[in-house]
Amino acid sequence: MGEPLLYFPPKQLIEFIMIRSYIQVALRNLWRNRGYASINIFGLALGLTTSIFIFLYVINELSYDRFHAKTDRIYKAWVSGMMPTGEVHDANTAGPMAAALIADYPEVEQVVRIRQHGGFLVGNGDRKFNETEQDFMFTDSTFFDVFSFKLLKGDPKTCLVEPRSIVLTEEYAKKYFGNEDPIGKTLKIEQDTNVSVITGVMQDFPQNSHFHAKMLGSISTLPENRDNLNWVNQNFHTYMVLAEGTDVEAFEASLYAMVVKYVGPIVQQAMGIDLEQFEAAGNSYGYRLMPLADIHLHSGLRFEIEPAGNPLYVYLFLVAAIMVLVIAGINFMNMAIAQSSSRSKEVGLRKVVGSRKLQLISQFLTESVVLSMMALLVAIVLVYLLLPGYNNLIRMNLEFNLFGQSWILPVLLLFAILIGILSGGYPAFVLASFKPSAVLSSNMSSGGRNKGILRNLLIVMQFTTTIVILLGTVVVNRQLTFMQKRDAGFEKENVLVVHRAEALGRQIDALQAEITQHSNVISVAYSTHIPSGGFFGNAHWLEGRGKDEIFTLATYRTSYDFETALDLELVQGRFFSRDMPTDSVGIVVNEATLKVLGIDDPLNTRFFQPSYVGNADEFMPIIGVVKDFHFESMSDEIKPMAIHFMEGNQGGKLVIRLGSGNKPETVGFIQNKWENITAEHPFEYTWLDEEYGKLFDEERKTGQLLSIFSILSIFITCLGLLGLISYATSQRRKEIGVRKIMGASIKVVMTLLSRETTLLLGISTLLSIPAYFGIRAWLQKFAYHLNFHWGFYFLVLLLVTLIVLILAVLTVSIHSYRAASANPVDCLRYE
Template sequence: MIRNLIKTAFRSLLKNRTFTILNVLGLTLGLAACLLIVFYIADELSYDNYNTKADRIYRVNTDFKYNDVTTSYAIVAPPVAAALKHDFPEIEQAARLTPSANTRVKKGDENLQEYKVVYSDPAIFSIFTLPFIAGDAATALKEPHTVVINETTALKYFGSTNVIGRSLTLINDSTDYKVTGVMHDMPIQSHFNFDFFLSMASNPRSTDNNFNHFNYQTYILLKPDANPQRLEAKFGNFMKLHLNTSTFNYDKFASNGNFIRLNLTPLKDIHLHSNRQRELGVNGDISYIYIFGAIALFILLIACINFMNLSTARSANRAREVGVRKVLGSPRIYLIYQFLAESILITLFAAVLALLLAWVLLHSFNEVAGKNLTVTSHNTVYLLPALLVIVIIVGVIAGSYPAFFLSAFKPVNVLNGKLTGLRGGGLRSALIVFQFAITIFLIIGTLTIYNQLNYIQNKNLGFDRNHVLIVKNVNLLEDPNILKAEVKKLSGVIDASVTGFLPTADNRQPANISGEHSSSAPFMSELWEVDADYLGTLGMNLVSGRNFSDKMKTDSAGILINETAAKMLGYMGNNILNKKVFYTDRAGLKHEYQVLGVVKDFNFNSLRDNITPLAMILAPDFRASLNIRIESGNIKALMTQVEKKWNTVSANQRFEYSFMDQDFDTLYRTEQRTGDIFLSFTFLAILIACLGLFGLAACTAEQRSKEIGIRKILGANVARITTLLTKDFIRLVIVAIVIASPLAWLAMQHWLQGFAYRQEFSWWILLIAGLGAILIAVITVSFQSIKVAVANPIKSLRRE
């Protein structure tokens, strides 16, 4: 029986090649898109799952509120890790990480820049699953000036992984670090990824006992029976106990609604659910998982709808077949099996083609999504069974209505030609509306994302990021100011500044700032070390006061603050000029500064976040870069001159650079990739919907060929007939626009809420999406309509 069903189904599909091709093509595109998105979602959901103790690992965070401004950090104070482990028996282990910025490592006569370097407590290897190739993980980082490197780094510097006891020289502190461990490369699916783990004992700041300084990523491993919610509830008393000191009254601070709170983030939630300041990497967003999952489902539904629509539209052509089969004694159940067999056969063939298409497109998809997805034996173990299940489900869903609808035809009515009401027109109309509602939703979503990205690109951020050349690693020079002075002499250079604190960089330095009044509670601020040319180079403006000056030696005791910091200190306008501001360093020493000026607020974090307090002092930055504002003329020639100056003062260092506008774009790479993915799958959804609409238009034109022939004989022209065949489809698209527009508006408003600075949803987006959908439908249907309208009416009437 099964063999006969397959043979009959195969013959039927070959007989109707056009509709079979349209169905196979639509399902192939839908399944291929679904497979790519499933790959993407599976990769995003797998972050940090490589850790065998992942369910017991938590990151400790800090939430800080002062004067109605709340800031969320992924870091805590240096002594928190040890204090938590001491105070709470639920905690089995605690470890800290703090990245080492701009690290240079000596390799022969060359100094190589390394970006994945971190100071780490020894317990990190007992918390995270980081297998060693050589060395003892339990003791590897206990001694000062020891380092654990990964396999790739060992091969890069030594050509072997058998390097225990050998040394690496870090140029930053001119110290040799003994290699005490070599571990396997960390999985890409990790929220942090480092090549060098330096011993925390090598970091002179690691012994800071101040609970007001937040600068360490801290992880805890709970005991198997520990309850994280109960533990987190105890953190309020923990912070109160450790923050009430002789210099800071936490009770008074909290009485005004302010707080400094610790909380926990489960390890598996960090990548998709955490967007705090000072994250160790660029995290994903769970909302995008939902969005892309919905897109995959919608595209698959559109492909299934095409199948159902085309099958029911062909009901008149297959009605006599059903009637004859029933007269000859074929039971209805056999007919249902027959139609389902055809559906599953088409889906199976489409699935094979979809696998090949997804494999071909995987490289391009990786480039768009910023992923490194590959087809491996590991993912094929679940992919092939999952695909088989999808084939059966999609085949049954796509073929269910045609199977039950066509098999229900009464043979007497069919053979007498009484097919009125048997063509499923109402359902087809509803499905077309559903298809185009999804398509319009995706068009609106794509336009909204690109509108927001365009707003980000053109927003006045409070500084000018255009035509700023950033020469990196000048901190390795004996005196970076010599290079600065030489570069400023070049024609085409407007200004230059030496500092690593840039609005588009990740170089940050949190600090506690307080005012001169006893009632002024300290608050968390950024403290940047800059030079007197900083504001001019970056095009920043002063609201009041003056800039630093190299000619005034007393400016070393001066400070510039932004408008937000001035408000936090309780001052407005010129009232803050010459007032005292205090900064407490990591050693607990209090430094006094005098306010010289207030800088107009500028965005130095993502536009997802509000502007936070910031202060600048006149001091050299050991992580510096040389930032050069250049004219927009012959940039290539000027860069050649800058490189010559670099080679003159630095013989053994590579000339590395970037442009500030490019660095700014990287801050929004996730949004750009999301927009590209949205655009790609929106185009795919439109293409699949058009395939279905094209088939329906052809079927409708074929069924109405006699009517069209009569109309042409009675004098109807091509334009009138084309309008007649097109208008019904346009009405359905308009209904889809009415349904999709408010839903898309609500969804995009929710997405835009994730940005502190955003472009309001524009009415023209709905207009363009609606007109675009109508135009797409008109072009798709008109092709078939015009083809039928210009045909010889005698041929269609002769067939009747």
């Protein structure tokens, strides 16, 4: 006879048989109690599904820019300063900084700059597209040395060296050239008399990158950027790779020498004072470093390439995931505790025939782990089914690849085992501790005082967690509604924004005049920026004050009629007038400018802008003051701003305010007029309310997700209550029968069974009160927020409690009514 396929030494064989026996018994018991097991599995599966979705989002947020080989050594330089208008935290730096870093600091191994240079019309024959500054960026030839983006075609060392060199992503290679090989082919960039050559094709930027260019042009294409030696003209995003072992704090401190060496002379030239005098007046200007991996969540800087994420929401979702898991885990544990009394005789018999306590604990823990594994399997199926909808909701492209991402399956299995052990641990120890003599002689209480207390404590925890999630959801959505409905200070509705106004050239005024003739057009203007669309940050100072009081203002450049196009409210003076030629050098400021700078008589005040090149400083009288309006997110306090007159067509956007008439017909009319002037430039437009609404995308997404989590937490809680009350009524059928024989009505019996739930919910409501402080702290992150006081909080708390109470009582009443309506004779026969 041949050798057996498997050979187990006696001890291992016994252990194998025992484990197999545990699993078989566990499956048999789960099948015997399949109703309660199904409730447990489905409730835990929902909790796991929710948690997996949240963890996918959180992991993605925390993984930004960590895929680069040199991530831990890549830092971004940014400007930190203090001026009379407040702190300056800017993401961009001066052009010459890159060369100076290499020349003056041996710790710097490599430097790369990224320049956003406005939009361009890019064409390949008939294929012409407007590309935004987020899509088309210019960069140094060291781009692929610093970052680890994968170049599929071309030489990473040379592809961005020569002027008019372009690297396309795979997406854009197909967009412009279809299935052809783009290397060596050309694209025509607007306003460039020569063509640009495609020198490389790279993989699309991953989702977890803090910028997502589609086209990279060589910086040497732009002579004004290549040769720019102005140390206070901040247009570049500068990244550097530091040598291994560099003391980052000491290196950052040493960058002040660069300020002294290069910025100091500019201060002297423009302001007539040296750097020490500038700083003695309370001003400051310096360079700081930010680790690459911190940019997405912790930047908070002006002029970042893309809007940063919010770490607060990451932590909020993480807490929500834990809370939902706690709710599901409590269901799991409560059902196990509730069922323990029905299995007491089983435990007694096992002990009589020789089972040890450790064996019993192992048996019950095995059942718990098997159940959690089943829940995990259901959760994995749900994640695969629901992931497309989840991605659509949060506007992301998260992936869940169980086998492609090697860490996912082991982590999930470990997680499920841990949940099974934690949730089943206490019931297992309780069951294993039963004394055979007590349970077999029926001297043991079917309820058990200690078990009842623990079960009630767990239900209170569950209710409290559910109430807190609901409270957070209500407040987040109320805050979002508050921001959306708050008066922004300008007209958002029915305002058409046509992009790439520079395409019209000198004919923009003619188009403006033609469009205005339409009966449904109220006003037409053009501007470099719109609310929500960024701004320039220009240096100014006030006439009559020292030049050491220089400050920066958020700046728009606009045409005539901008105030009527946005329905801005003038509080003093006037806006730019065609009847006042001198208005071309005037400016309009907002109320915040007067408040911050302490200007009492604005219409007799002049601003200056430094020339930096030895010319006379440009003076600008204030001709008007507009009421403060939110040109940035309402999370931020309204900052001082200035509106300058736009001389000629300097690019930007057409801002067209429409009436209440036929919008599609009006847009068609405007498009026709546009195409009569510039047929080769696509007519592309958006609506201002949609553009401004994008500022609230993060809050809107948070509100939607929290709403879903709230519904799930309530559902899981009610599912657990359904299982508990079902089991409790089955255990109390004899008591119910006796009460009915003694004359108790259905209402009395239902009240008896529901009273405990109501009491526990009341305790949970009291325990939820401290959540006020956490919610208030979250609201303080917004410059403008709800008037959140104790009265409002208690009103919301009572509303939330009422919702949970109604759902809980309805859930309990389903089985209570069935138990109360049963024939008392059948109830007495049950035992």
